[in-house]
Amino acid sequence: MADRTDTLSGDAAPEDAQKISDNGANGVSRRRLLGTAGAAGAVALVAGGAAGATGASVVRGKPDPLSSVGSANVAFHGTHQAGILQPSQAHGHLAAFDLAPKADAKAAAALLRRWSAAAADMMEGRTPQGDELGIALDAGPSSLTVTIGFGRTFFDRTGLAAKRPEALEPLPAFTADALDPKRSEGDLWVQIGADDGLVAFHALRLLQRLAADTARLRWQMNGFNRAPGATENPMTGRNLMGQMDGTNNPKETDANFGERIFVPDNRTGADAWMAGGSYVVVRRIRMLLDSWENLSVDRQEKIIGRRKSDGSPLSGGTETTRPDFNRMGSDGVLAIPGDAHIRVASPATNRGAAMLRRAFSYHDGFRDDGSPDAGLLFIAWQADPRKGFTPVQRKLDRGDGLSRFLKHEASGVFAVPGGCAPGEYVGQRLLEG
Amino acid sequence: MADRTDTLSGDAAPEDAQKISDNGANGVSRRRLLGTAGAAGAVALVAGGAAGATGASVVRGKPDPLSSVGSANVAFHGTHQAGILQPSQAHGHLAAFDLAPKADAKAAAALLRRWSAAAADMMEGRTPQGDELGIALDAGPSSLTVTIGFGRTFFDRTGLAAKRPEALEPLPAFTADALDPKRSEGDLWVQIGADDGLVAFHALRLLQRLAADTARLRWQMNGFNRAPGATENPMTGRNLMGQMDGTNNPKETDANFGERIFVPDNRTGADAWMAGGSYVVVRRIRMLLDSWENLSVDRQEKIIGRRKSDGSPLSGGTETTRPDFNRMGSDGVLAIPGDAHIRVASPATNRGAAMLRRAFSYHDGFRDDGSPDAGLLFIAWQADPRKGFTPVQRKLDRGDGLSRFLKHEASGVFAVPGGCAPGEYVGQRLLEG
Numbered sequence: 001m002a003d004r005t006d007t008l009s010g011d012a013a014p015e016d017a018q019k020i021s022d023n024g025a026n027g028v029s030r031r032r033l034l035g036t037a038g039a040a041g042a043v044a045l046v047a048g049g050a051a052g053a054t055g056a057s058v059v060r061g062k063p064d065p066l067s068s069v070g071s072a073n074v075a076f077h078g079t080h081q082a083g084i085l086q087p088s089q090a091h092g093h094l095a096a097f098d099l100a101p102k103a104d105a106k107a108a109a110a111l112l113r114r115w116s117a118a119a120a121d122m123m124e125g126r127t128p129q130g131d132e133l134g135i136a137l138d139a140g141p142s143s144l145t146v147t148i149g150f151g152r153t154f155f156d157r158t159g160l161a162a163k164r165p166e167a168l169e170p171l172p173a174f175t176a177d178a179l180d181p182k183r184s185e186g187d188l189w190v191q192i193g194a195d196d197g198l199v200a201f202h203a204l205r206l207l208q209r210l211a212a213d214t215a216r217l218r219w220q221m222n223g224f225n226r227a228p229g230a231t232e233n234p235m236t237g238r239n240l241m242g243q244m245d246g247t248n249n250p251k252e253t254d255a256n257f258g259e260r261i262f263v264p265d266n267r268t269g270a271d272a273w274m275a276g277g278s279y280v281v282v283r284r285i286r287m288l289l290d291s292w293e294n295l296s297v298d299r300q301e302k303i304i305g306r307r308k309s310d311g312s313p314l315s316g317g318t319e320t321t322r323p324d325f326n327r328m329g330s331d332g333v334l335a336i337p338g339d340a341h342i343r344v345a346s347p348a349t350n351r352g353a354a355m356l357r358r359a360f361s362y363h364d365g366f367r368d369d370g371s372p373d374a375g376l377l378f379i380a381w382q383a384d385p386r387k388g389f390t391p392v393q394r395k396l397d398r399g400d401g402l403s404r405f406l407k408h409e410a411s412g413v414f415a416v417p418g419g420c421a422p423g424e425y426v427g428q429r430l431l432e433g
Numbered sequence: 434m435a436d437r438t439d440t441l442s443g444d445a446a447p448e449d450a451q452k453i454s455d456n457g458a459n460g461v462s463r464r465r466l467l468g469t470a471g472a473a474g475a476v477a478l479v480a481g482g483a484a485g486a487t488g489a490s491v492v493r494g495k496p497d498p499l500s501s502v503g504s505a506n507v508a509f510h511g512t513h514q515a516g517i518l519q520p521s522q523a524h525g526h527l528a529a530f531d532l533a534p535k536a537d538a539k540a541a542a543a544l545l546r547r548w549s550a551a552a553a554d555m556m557e558g559r560t561p562q563g564d565e566l567g568i569a570l571d572a573g574p575s576s577l578t579v580t581i582g583f584g585r586t587f588f589d590r591t592g593l594a595a596k597r598p599e600a601l602e603p604l605p606a607f608t609a610d611a612l613d614p615k616r617s618e619g620d621l622w623v624q625i626g627a628d629d630g631l632v633a634f635h636a637l638r639l640l641q642r643l644a645a646d647t648a649r650l651r652w653q654m655n656g657f658n659r660a661p662g663a664t665e666n667p668m669t670g671r672n673l674m675g676q677m678d679g680t681n682n683p684k685e686t687d688a689n690f691g692e693r694i695f696v697p698d699n700r701t702g703a704d705a706w707m708a709g710g711s712y713v714v715v716r717r718i719r720m721l722l723d724s725w726e727n728l729s730v731d732r733q734e735k736i737i738g739r740r741k742s743d744g745s746p747l748s749g750g751t752e753t754t755r756p757d758f759n760r761m762g763s764d765g766v767l768a769i770p771g772d773a774h775i776r777v778a779s780p781a782t783n784r785g786a787a788m789l790r791r792a793f794s795y796h797d798g799f800r801d802d803g804s805p806d807a808g809l810l811f812i813a814w815q816a817d818p819r820k821g822f823t824p825v826q827r828k829l830d831r832g833d834g835l836s837r838f839l840k841h842e843a844s845g846v847f848a849v850p851g852g853c854a855p856g857e858y859v860g861q862r863l864l865e866g
Contacts, residue, residue, distance in 0.1 A: 243567070
């Protein structure tokens, strides 16, 4: 374990960085043992001498060593940014920043360079140069990911309007929207996730400090998910309604997964810099839990279209069985009702529109009337929101039985460029291309 | 793993409860491998067939089984309530409730009976009868603890003023106080902790629903700590200032530990019902992180009296070395400055006053000025706050260099009765004694 201590001592000089991130041999990391790992070149999850270290060191009477949680790390550099294909972590922070009035494209580029360097260090278990916060000292990277995107307003502010992608057009208004503009949109967007709360907070705080005079926090939200190891079924989480959420998420093995989620390499227009990138739609969706919980489970299941206990569709089978939307129940009505959430949201009824959802639950206490200020930080990834989120949400807005129990309180769309190579920074192809 | 499924199916009939909680043979639980476990009869942490199950089932390419996080459970019944001697979990909720105007002692007793039954079920991995929330379905208990206490106002409201302990007198005012009465005190207090965020939220939400018309939420706060396995040094956490916090916490092996923290069995007066109980002081302490982080580490260390990196006192040694408050540095001044936090707070300078601190960090986003709304949910346990918290805080208030960086925003003192036996409920000796 001595090698781990080295990477966490805060003394790693810049010239050591490449050596440390050139991983595998260090044995400091452990492959994250989850199904979505190892996607076609998408994100390199570094593999260390895992099995031995983990299996052997679980000893009665001693605390678990830095193992499944702490030592898991995700590489910063790659084709896509980290934090899209990895499973959602136990702790998440979303933040939007607005550029300061005097900040220009050059200042923004310098900020993105600082952010990228710090993110690469933190994600690989090193203390960034000059970082004396100490909040994450003696913890491992804990699957930390940092993901950075650009809002529509960024392009005007920096004189880069000619490079603003058409796909970044504003979302239409929806009936269920009660959006707070102060908690919506923004010039820059950051998504932070980690399986340790202090590691996540440290990353948020450091990025805020690195923004310094260049950008100021516009809004910030905190979320959470099931902790690794809390359940035997980590692939599908539950939301605060108690429903499994994400069962029908597209999988990397699906046909056309790549082109539905990521911008292809062959763009030549204004958005050529977005190759390997993705567009994210972020919605703060409050759940009206008092009303929801007063329904019977039977009623809840008809609204969702799945069994609450195990996520199986009401047409039968198990969680992974494809729903049969034509199946009639013994009572002669549709097993999955016409306004059931999974029917209205299904790609089959949306011309194949698909997005990769990667949500966090949120709970910000209670409102004055005693109802929970809680729900979902909905985060959906797609190659083009006009073909992903927007048509699906239009249908949900009209026909989804679940929408009566949801309130969209904040919204943002951001262009999240592809990942960068060592020595580059996120957004370099936009700012220097 | 079949036996685990049984306990989580939600079908456990009440008559099965004793069988399931009569643990050990079921193999559903795993001893929490932490130093404070196994205290003299204090809290029974149930031991299952741990080493084998954990060691053998960590297999490359498969997710970790429900192991160190999910299956760890703490017994509800015992001499003391759970949630005092156990290490702080990764997620915490604090909540205070006020009795409804028409609720009397009988209604309060019924509520405490409902809460106790639900807490016992959830802590032992069963779905409470009638609980259809589903938020924690298919997760293990994840070291859930539920702790219940009474505020000063409870006794007037229920006609039990004659049983109000003298130790429950209001705290004096302190200079660093900027208390919000709406987020302070309350008739009833609940502390929830779990290593999984959904398990913790489920418990909070269920207790709120069980309060129904009897009691209404007065205030509620969310906190977090390092996740199990995120660090090799789980015994001492770090706070959001990046400092190790809790190094000098009293240990169960200390002389007089029991009598300093818990009310003895031999009381005969108004507080005889508090035998085995403890008094908790809860303070929401905001950290002025912008100011703190602008200090050099050297300056921060002089304010605390310990090295930031490893928690060792400035008088030398390692984290566990006893500070030498008389030691002079080579520059001829005290190695641990006169106003250093650990000097002013030390039991040695407070006539041995000791409290068992068990804090959560909190982060509720950012204030309008961009500064973090973040700090510490300070939770301190003692046999008598007049001999524990109050004299120490009086000294800190006057002489602690750290107090310039802290703001106490909310406060509460609660009488937390001893634990109960199966068939009893928390507070029964107060309400029926």
